[in-house]
Amino acid sequence: MEEKRRREKIPRQKMPEQDPKERIRNFLEVPLGYPPDVAKLEAERCLQCKKPPCIEGCPVEVDIPGFIKLIREGDFLSAAKKIKEKNALPAICGRVCPQEVQCESKCVLGKKDEPVAIGRLERFAADWERERGEVSIPEIKEKTGKKVAVVGSGPAGLTVAADLTVLGHDVTIFEALHKPGGVLVYGIPEFRLPKSIVEAEIKYLQALGVKIEVNSVIGKIRSVDELLNEYDAVFLGLGAGLPLFLNIPGENLCGIYSANEYLTRSNLMKAYLFPEYDTPISKGKRVAVIGAGNVAMDAARTAIRLGAEEVHIVYRRGKDEMPARKEEILHAEEEGIIFDLLTNPVRFIGDERGWVKEIECIRMELGEPDASGRRRPIPVKGSEFRMPFDLVIVALGTAANPLLTQTTPGLVLNERGYIVADPETGKTKKEKVWAGGDIVTGAATVILAMGAGRKAARSIDEYLRTGKW
Amino acid sequence: MFRIVSKKTLAQGTVIHMKIEAPQIARKARPGQFIILRVDEKGERIPLTMASTDPEDGTIDIIFQVVGKTTALLSTKDVGEYILDVVGPLGRPTHVENVGNVACVGGGTGIAVLYPIAKAYKDAGNRIISIIGARNKDLLILEKEMREISDEFYITTDDGSYGEKGFVTDVLRRVLDEKKDLKLVIGIGPVPMMKYLSFLTKEHGVKTIVSLNSIMVDGTGMCGACRVTVGGKTKFTCVDGPEFDGHEVDFSELEKRLSAYVNEERLAMERFKCTCEK
Ligand SMILES: Cc1cc2nc3c(=O)[nH]c(=O)nc-3n(C[C@H](O)[C@H](O)[C@H](O)COP(=O)(O)OP(=O)(O)OC[C@H]3O[C@@H](n4cnc5c(N)ncnc54)[C@H](O)[C@@H]3O)c2cc1C
Ligand SMILES: Cc1cc2nc3c(=O)[nH]c(=O)nc-3n(C[C@H](O)[C@H](O)[C@H](O)COP(=O)(O)OP(=O)(O)OC[C@H]3O[C@@H](n4cnc5c(N)ncnc54)[C@H](O)[C@@H]3O)c2cc1C
Ligand code: SF4
Ligand code: SF4
Ligand code: FES
Numbered sequence: 001m002e003e004k005r006r007r008e009k010i011p012r013q014k015m016p017e018q019d020p021k022e023r024i025r026n027f028l029e030v031p032l033g034y035p036p037d038v039a040k041l042e043a044e045r046c047l048q049c050k051k052p053p054c055i056e057g058c059p060v061e062v063d064i065p066g067f068i069k070l071i072r073e074g075d076f077l078s079a080a081k082k083i084k085e086k087n088a089l090p091a092i093c094g095r096v097c098p099q100e101v102q103c104e105s106k107c108v109l110g111k112k113d114e115p116v117a118i119g120r121l122e123r124f125a126a127d128w129e130r131e132r133g134e135v136s137i138p139e140i141k142e143k144t145g146k147k148v149a150v151v152g153s154g155p156a157g158l159t160v161a162a163d164l165t166v167l168g169h170d171v172t173i174f175e176a177l178h179k180p181g182g183v184l185v186y187g188i189p190e191f192r193l194p195k196s197i198v199e200a201e202i203k204y205l206q207a208l209g210v211k212i213e214v215n216s217v218i219g220k221i222r223s224v225d226e227l228l229n230e231y232d233a234v235f236l237g238l239g240a241g242l243p244l245f246l247n248i249p250g251e252n253l254c255g256i257y258s259a260n261e262y263l264t265r266s267n268l269m270k271a272y273l274f275p276e277y278d279t280p281i282s283k284g285k286r287v288a289v290i291g292a293g294n295v296a297m298d299a300a301r302t303a304i305r306l307g308a309e310e311v312h313i314v315y316r317r318g319k320d321e322m323p324a325r326k327e328e329i330l331h332a333e334e335e336g337i338i339f340d341l342l343t344n345p346v347r348f349i350g351d352e353r354g355w356v357k358e359i360e361c362i363r364m365e366l367g368e369p370d371a372s373g374r375r376r377p378i379p380v381k382g383s384e385f386r387m388p389f390d391l392v393i394v395a396l397g398t399a400a401n402p403l404l405t406q407t408t409p410g411l412v413l414n415e416r417g418y419i420v421a422d423p424e425t426g427k428t429k430k431e432k433v434w435a436g437g438d439i440v441t442g443a444a445t446v447i448l449a450m451g452a453g454r455k456a457a458r459s460i461d462e463y464l465r466t467g468k469w
Numbered sequence: 470m471f472r473i474v475s476k477k478t479l480a481q482g483t484v485i486h487m488k489i490e491a492p493q494i495a496r497k498a499r500p501g502q503f504i505i506l507r508v509d510e511k512g513e514r515i516p517l518t519m520a521s522t523d524p525e526d527g528t529i530d531i532i533f534q535v536v537g538k539t540t541a542l543l544s545t546k547d548v549g550e551y552i553l554d555v556v557g558p559l560g561r562p563t564h565v566e567n568v569g570n571v572a573c574v575g576g577g578t579g580i581a582v583l584y585p586i587a588k589a590y591k592d593a594g595n596r597i598i599s600i601i602g603a604r605n606k607d608l609l610i611l612e613k614e615m616r617e618i619s620d621e622f623y624i625t626t627d628d629g630s631y632g633e634k635g636f637v638t639d640v641l642r643r644v645l646d647e648k649k650d651l652k653l654v655i656g657i658g659p660v661p662m663m664k665y666l667s668f669l670t671k672e673h674g675v676k677t678i679v680s681l682n683s684i685m686v687d688g689t690g691m692c693g694a695c696r697v698t699v700g701g702k703t704k705f706t707c708v709d710g711p712e713f714d715g716h717e718v719d720f721s722e723l724e725k726r727l728s729a730y731v732n733e734e735r736l737a738m739e740r741f742k743c744t745c746e747k
Contacts, residue, residue, distance in 0.1 A: 176689050178507060178514075178554040215556040217689055221493055241691040245703065252696055252703060252722055254729040261692035269513065269686070275740055278513035278538055279686075280733030354725030401690050403708060 012114040013042040020334040024304050027190045027272055030331060031095075031120075036076070039124040043072040046116045049108060054118060057106035059451040062086045064103060064118055071121055080129035081136065083122055088162045089155065089450065091130060091197045092184060094123025097447050098325050130200055137207060141168035146464040149174060149231040151218045151404070154182020155446045156237035156437030158201070159453030160460070161210045167461050171209075172231075174216040179268060182239055184446070186268040187260070189298050191305070195267070219404035224411075224433065233432050233460045236419060237453065240438035242401040245394055246290065250348030255282055255356040259291075259299045259395035266302050284391025287311045288359055290345060292322035296395035297329065300337045303393065311337050312389070316344035316364050321374040342366070344377065346384065348392065358386045398443050405439075418442055426456030431469050434460055470551040471506075474528055481607045484534050484578060485544050486520070492527030494519075494557045500589040501563030501680070501712055504529065505688045507554040508542050515539045516685045516707075518582040519558070520611075529557075532581035532610065538737035559688045560711050563678075567594040568652040572644060573619075574637050574666060575601045576658025580611050582680050583657040586712075590655070591618040598649070599623065600640045606631035638666050645673045653678065656715060660724045667715030677715035681706050681723060684730070698722050 016032040046068040054064045070079035083090045099119035107115035150157045153175040181198045243258035265271040269279035287303040292315035342364040349358040363383035366375035400417035410430035412420045419435040426434040436452030475488040503518045520530045575583035602625035603609040624632025654677045656666040663679045670677040683695035683706040695706035700717035
């Protein structure tokens with residue numbers, strides 16, 4: 001009993017972070033990670049529930065009390081191993097999972113107090129293992145002689161590849177860009193997910209025996225049907241790589257980027273290191289980011305680090321409706337990002353050289369909830385006004401990229417262009433073809449993409465062993 | 470890694486012809502398509518058209534003009550050296566059919582982009598009227614190749630050092646006035662040339678195809694860097710193009726978007742020259 005009371009007194013341990021004044025001048029990671037003693041203390045807080053509800057909140061069902069117990073005992077390497085039984089990319093998920101709506105939202109401690117910092121502990125264990133070079137390679141089953149092609153190297157594709165390789169199949173990943181990792185390398189910035197971590201995960205996959213062919217746009221260099229001539233099964237993990245625009249006048253002025261372009265230039269092409277790296281990026285003095293999701297926060301925080309004097313988030317709904325994670329919004333606020341809420345752009349105005357110089361906006365008010373459950377923004381008549389900006393980043397989200405799907409006969413798409421696939425198995429309507437991740441669900445999360453990859457791997461393995469589609 | 474198997478200097482050293490080993494791309498590429506390459510780890514991704522391909526040898530040909538840092542760096546690479554990344558074939562292939570009289574109008578390095586398209590039209594049985602031009606005689610490229618596939622052939626230079634003095638559009642205007650029953654004009658070159666050419670052919674009501682050279686990053690429709698306005702709608706050059714109906718393209722917008730990075734391009738080139746001279 002006393003033991004229990006002692007535990008209850010431990011507060012949720014704070015994450016040490018780079019100071020906001022400091023960090024807006026660099027691209028280094030913001031949260032610094034728990035030191036071992038802090039991790040052990042945080043691990044003490046877990047009640048080791050008999051029927052742990054936290055596991056239900058995790059899309060891949062990590063044995064949360066199991067790995068936390070190992071951290072508490074100081075066996076960090078075994079903790080990492082335990083997580084990896086269910087989650088192949090813990091260093092990444094520990095950092096980018098929206099824990100507040102997943103595992104941590106279900107933790108019993110959260111009812112009275114704050115939940116156990118599951119994500120931070122997961123990150124701790126994974127970092128410990130990686131930094132010590134102690135990454136263990138699982139036992140690989142006897143070779144089956146079956147070949148699988150995985151299209152796309154985002155979290156969905158990486159998971160499928162890892163799982164099937166361990167099961168003894170021969171896997172090749174085809175990636176359109178010159179670097180594998182999907183959104184993890186081209187979208188999420190260095191200060192939130194260091195690229196060296198993604199690279200370490202990819203190296204690990206290659207050590208397992210996964211082959212990766214970069215610079216391979218499937219649908220162009222080879223069709224899916226051509227892959228099927230050579231491979232026994234094909235998995236499509238294409239992501240949702242089509243940027244959405246507002247479709248208002250002036251959107252093609254210079255100085256207006258999609259978030260995809262802006263982040264790709266900065267992250268994948270390392271434009272933040274221009275001119276050491278060749279790819280340029282417009283830095284802007286007064287920057288507007290349209291939208292308020294995670295992608296918008298990433299773009300805004302990148303802009304401030306590139307040296308902008310003022311960065312605004314322009315969003316048509318209110319603060320409570322912002323889709324970004326709370327932590328991201330908080331970080332953005334700490335870094336001095338200004339939020340222009342209930343504000344919607346109606347057109348962009350350029351100068352004589354064709355550069356954006358102003359945005360005309362209209363004020364909004366909130367009406368009844370819409371289909372998404374969020375209150376619908378309604379324009380206030382006659383409330384138009386202008387704000388000066390020399391750089392605009394449109395971060396409205398993404399849709400399905402049609403490059404592959406529209407050139408693959410037999411695939412069935414839904415009305416929005418996403419691939420129709422069985423949520424339990426990932427099977428598409430085309431025989432021997434599976435799909436998962438954002439190209440099936442629409443833009444979602446890393447862990448959901450991984451979960452979809454895991455289910456598809458199971459189904460592909462079953463097919464390869466039984467021959468039954 | 471993609472090996473350079475041959476290299477030739479055309480046009481006073483400012484235009485380079487390279488053959489690169491890329492068997493898979495060579496097998497798949499069709500006229501009108503392009504690649505994106507990255508010379509080295511710190512390099513930018515730049516698009517270049519495949520001037521021709523050899524599926525048997527597994528090679529593709531690129532012809533590029535040295536205009537900035539990346540093309541300058543590429544021009545220093547020798548036979549036997551490697552280019553880090555080459556991705557393709559990208560873009561829609563040219564839609565080729567037999568329509569009759571086709572005018573193929575090329576300016577400067579645009580002739581390199583024009584040649585495979587013109588050849589495809591020739592092979593499809595069309596009658597080809599070629600009009601190619603450059604600033605002066607030494608800058609004119611692919612004269613022999615273009616001549617071989619042409620039924621009528623004209624050359625212009627801005628300074629009159631070769632062929633007719635003037636612009637390719639001057640000859641095109643004459644051809645249009647002569648009412649040669651032109652069914653199609655394909656015009657590829659600097660933006661001002663394509664703009665004026667499209668204006669001319671619109672007056673004469675002759676269908677016109679242009680190939681746009683927007684700034685690109687991924688080349689798969691993921692970023693929107695290459696967006697252009699065509700017929701009042703936003704299109705992505707890398708996946709919807711690069712060829713579009715010249716009468717519908719907003720060339721002024723394209724011109725402005727191409728100048729988005731002039732300062733950075735100048736800086737990159739200056740830095741590059743420094744390291745080269747050392
Ligand atoms: C800026 C940004 C920030 C985000 N932040 C978070 C976060 O904090 N937490 C979180 O959980 N989620 C976040 N997300 C969402 C998350 O990244 C995605 O849901 C996830 O990456 C989807 O994984 P995926 O494997 O389906 O596709 P992707 O990661 O999109 O990868 C798809 C890959 O397939 C390749 N590809 C596409 N077409 C072809 C083709 N025809 N041939 C070959 N290759 C092809 C692409 O180049 C890409 O590399 C963020 C997304 C963005 C854009
Ligand atoms: C589909 C496509 C096919 C192309 N095919 C060819 C080809 O076959 N041969 C060839 O020589 N060039 C071609 N280009 C143009 C080529 O991509 C550019 O010349 C190249 O990107 C310049 O890079 P740089 O770093 O050397 O110069 P930069 O320093 O980037 O630019 C120097 C100058 O070139 C202009 N420029 C920059 N980017 C482009 C661009 N994408 N297109 C045109 N001008 C640009 C700038 O405005 C500047 O004035 C093509 C472009 C596209 C989009
Ligand atoms: S994978 Fe994500 S949701 Fe699952 S336990 Fe880890 S942080 Fe929580
Ligand atoms: S619900 Fe919370 S306290 Fe219970 S096992 Fe999970 S993390 Fe520990
Ligand atoms: S180059 Fe990125 S969409 Fe065309």
